[in-house]
Amino acid sequence: MAGNSFGTLFKITTFGESHGEGIGVVIDGCPAGLRLNLAQIQHELDRRKPGQSAITTQRKESDTFTILSGVFDGQTIGTPLTIFIKNNDAKSEDYDHLKEAFRPSHADFTYAKKYGIRDHRGGGRASARETAARVVAGAIAKQLLAHYNISIHAYVSSVGTIKLDRDFTELDLSQTDKNIVRCPDEKIANQMIDLIQATRVQGDTLGGIVTCVANGVPAGLGEPVFDKLHAELGKAMLSINAVHGFEYGSGFAGASMNGSTHNDVFSQDKSGNIQTKTNYSGGIQGGISNGMPIFFNVAFKPVATILQKQLTINSNGEETIVEGKGRHDPCVVPRAVPIVEAMTALVFADYLLRNKTAQL
Amino acid sequence: MAGNSFGTLFKITTFGESHGEGIGVVIDGCPAGLRLNLAQIQHELDRRKPGQSAITTQRKESDTFTILSGVFDGQTIGTPLTIFIKNNDAKSEDYDHLKEAFRPSHADFTYAKKYGIRDHRGGGRASARETAARVVAGAIAKQLLAHYNISIHAYVSSVGTIKLDRDFTELDLSQTDKNIVRCPDEKIANQMIDLIQATRVQGDTLGGIVTCVANGVPAGLGEPVFDKLHAELGKAMLSINAVHGFEYGSGFAGASMNGSTHNDVFSQDKSGNIQTKTNYSGGIQGGISNGMPIFFNVAFKPVATILQKQLTINSNGEETIVEGKGRHDPCVVPRAVPIVEAMTALVFADYLLRNKTAQL
Amino acid sequence: MAGNSFGTLFKITTFGESHGEGIGVVIDGCPAGLRLNLAQIQHELDRRKPGQSAITTQRKESDTFTILSGVFDGQTIGTPLTIFIKNNDAKSEDYDHLKEAFRPSHADFTYAKKYGIRDHRGGGRASARETAARVVAGAIAKQLLAHYNISIHAYVSSVGTIKLDRDFTELDLSQTDKNIVRCPDEKIANQMIDLIQATRVQGDTLGGIVTCVANGVPAGLGEPVFDKLHAELGKAMLSINAVHGFEYGSGFAGASMNGSTHNDVFSQDKSGNIQTKTNYSGGIQGGISNGMPIFFNVAFKPVATILQKQLTINSNGEETIVEGKGRHDPCVVPRAVPIVEAMTALVFADYLLRNKTAQL
């Protein structure tokens, strides 16, 4: 119950601290017989890794992984699949001055209160470095989903006040990784990049929004009443560092619509497939997928580490000044794209397995 | 894994269908020695029950409950606490014409696809009638929380396009139940009521937003990394019928802020309590409560049942017309207030118990 | 985590006390589309119910059940299946003299220590009356297993010092219910009945052993490493009131055998089925079923309530005398036969569902 596991049948447990030996993940429940594409796992890690572009932190981590268990002859064998990523470029001395200070809007204070002891180096367990383990697990989940023709595409839809107004149906999502901010509209992408660079110069940071779309999800995934598909997706997203909001389908905008507009009318195409004419439901009705594309937005707050002096208190309750050192992202959303995809893949992999026992 | 349980240590399982024998809940894990206030449980049920005012459905349910187990001499005894609410006013014949038709934006189609069979009467298990069981369990959780001086207050902050602009810190939340729409600002409340009544006349429906505030939550609740406090709150809210979005603290607006503004600076008051000057974190940092008020917004889509003719298809894939009969709410948010509070209370009760083992 | 649930995918939660409103069970995870045979459920309850013969307690309970949820048109629909059995013949006044006394070898003392409060009437939650709920759930699990051609047969193999020496392969298990002690060997059965009646006259009680055999279990059920099939069967059996031991296959006797004798040699029959020539493995190897019959023994201690005066202490630590009143079994094993079968069925139903995701 200590919160480091996610999923029920396709279940992961992550471990590791930012400046410890490394981070890793145990996947328990991956079906046997899945041939792993290791290059694809590395590719996903590379999309998340620090130092990948001019707009990310300059911490250098090769983020190469080692499989510790669960694979034989290149395939999963039904036993726990464990993957470990060593930490290489941890500069713990950058954090010595923070040993006693509680950085504003970080987890320093709350970890100290909860556990009575904390690893202050690089944020310890609270660091977003933990998400590398999620990306590895998600890359494997994606390979499982590929057998079911389910694909997942996330992209950056806003950075600070720069917003991409077009709907995902109007975008070419294959363009997402063509630029370093991972926005599939080149013009907006450039505005975002400019804003991030200008903000970094000021020692300040930005938030943003990631939008995610899943195609090919068959009707029937989701477990009423508490484990509705969107409830689990919401939890998955809200568990990512810095996320402050989640909405699917019509989302918050739906709250000001009328039912007569919002209702998605069913129709049947020539092949006998049932579809809805609109998709305010976001592909989910009653907590269960209906076969339409599933889409949602994830809001990230601005990065808490700023390169400016801030007043705060220390563990003795005394006022003190902290100033961001270390290497940090001015805006996390470009690197959050593969994390959002990973968590989405983990939810679908789990719900695919869960659905196998719905009917006699 | 079938999704009808919520919580880990304070764990509930709900059961029942809209037009079956009734609905109920088993609470497993409520500590022994809690003296129950039955009138308060009934009070919460009454806040949720149908037919309570001019702007709700006219289904008449007394929603009186029976305790089937777990209480002796007025106290909990550590054994499963089971409560049952009989269905009285189920008019199943109102649904006969819908036996084969898939109502737009309902769960009819998805349940049929998932289970191969469904109880079409009143929405069966997908009906929001199931939330009465949550309200009962939440009322008991609230009584547990009262021992820890934690209180929860939800209210309606928007209905359709009518929005309450003021922050919860500027409102007198004790006024919430003074009007039938449960908005603590009387003037806005009246506008909301007028809009609901006007919309009902047109056979149409509305969505809205419920805001919830928890006071007195001690620092330390929350389980990193997947079971962050706000992740579980998000899941809890998204599991409520018709919810399409969740945000806490700065929420979606936070995504367009800068870090230098968004960071919540710590300070210590004269009594030695640590506080933050602003509260964009919504009382939660790194997934753990920091002692400040916790607050969040929950977006509800408009009610899917409208009293208008709609085109749809039936289980044979043929086009057919459905028209809302039965008794329905034009807008669910006034009745959702106690449901939001109940789910919030269940999360805190669970996390209070979970936190008992954080330190040696 | 409060211990009132069993199973993972076919999951039950029981509730209720001996002298409360009644007892019941919620089954969450039964696949949709199972047509229930209600008469068979009642039949299993009748095999367990008190007052069924001259050698059981004379408490009279009709043990008729009500379905509160989860069934529509006679079939399961994928929603929680709840069944309730009202208590009718609870004579709580028989227990008034025991309100403060801790009966020897009962759960009075330990419940008082654990919870600080207890329902003393009829043993409260610790009463074996709770097992009626298990029998109901097990009867439904049996109906699920019948679709997979799995059958379960338990019988009494010892009562006190009277033992049935023959192996299950030499017995006609269809004879089990032909006598009131449920031993398939008529001669031994009569000796057992005589012993029970002679012991009852002395106000004393007996223990015994139930043997259980499952036929038709396909190879592949079981989840290494902690949830080995026999580990879960063991837990299931040890969770039944009064059980003090569990052994499968060669069991305790196997501990004094040599490997060269104990190893079960594989062979293939003409139809290509792989079998073992001996079955010391009890149908389970490495925690996974191998297709051979699964069998095990369950040891029950003698009933703790004796109709004799016994010295004990009360909640003030003072010495006091208790004397069994109320209506009690001189030996529980005849009534334990359907309980052992029920718990076995629940394990297999759960593991059948769990196995659905073992391979891609």
Place this chain on the structure above:
Amino acid sequence: MAGNSFGTLFKITTFGESHGEGIGVVIDGCPAGLRLNLAQIQHELDRRKPGQSAITTQRKESDTFTILSGVFDGQTIGTPLTIFIKNNDAKSEDYDHLKEAFRPSHADFTYAKKYGIRDHRGGGRASARETAARVVAGAIAKQLLAHYNISIHAYVSSVGTIKLDRDFTELDLSQTDKNIVRCPDEKIANQMIDLIQATRVQGDTLGGIVTCVANGVPAGLGEPVFDKLHAELGKAMLSINAVHGFEYGSGFAGASMNGSTHNDVFSQDKSGNIQTKTNYSGGIQGGISNGMPIFFNVAFKPVATILQKQLTINSNGEETIVEGKGRHDPCVVPRAVPIVEAMTALVFADYLLRNKTAQL
């Protein structure tokens, strides 16, 4: 649900195969602030490790462990505690001839049936090498239990037909590790050692029984009704490789006793402590500890790998001969002693934490 986790609040997940990279464990839920004694962890591993004496397998593994996460400044910090043990002396080529053959009474056949693919090298995941990870976790659980003055002592009470007749209360358990067979009676120990050596010469193997005693367990541990303390201990023991039986307190012998003899009469000593005069209950009543010593027996079948030719079949169903190569134990019980203690410690650590929420 894939079976590689054990415990609920003090929860472990083990991973690794006999001839893979190594084996390890993640502990999620260990309270923060526990100062670890690493030498004691190594000591427990050394008690289990191969090659430790003349009567064990000659595989040489140093079994040194690396902490991958969860420890800072020598203490636990509330985050997942991960420990890894590299495999060094895996001679996989010893198993090449077994790639297709199903060794009698091993898990080869059942893993192949369940997963469709298996790691045949050294038994893969089914190897008892996995228990090294349990011993590490158990060593940490023991350190947690020491804070509560709970101690656990297991010993060998039978090897083949050589049995130690005396009860644990008549033995000096501090003598257990004084001889290589871990029987606290020197004379019987020597007989056991002689038998093991004589049996090994014949290429044959032996089973045996391990008895375990826990002192200092406070009254109140155990979670009725399914998670009774002895039910979880039983599952824990039955999950250890080669275990075929579990009994606690009076065990199977209790089944032939009368209630008037078997009942444990309560009394109070001068200090006001409540005790029972006899302890047929094995320290557990109604599934909850009563403060008396807890004791149980665990039966191990003879080792399946014998150094003799055996007829079997291969994956094509053809008859073939296998002959044990590799390095194997003639009798596992001496090395099983620390494993039994480890699993016992894990159960108590978990139930101590679970009990923290029993009362308000």
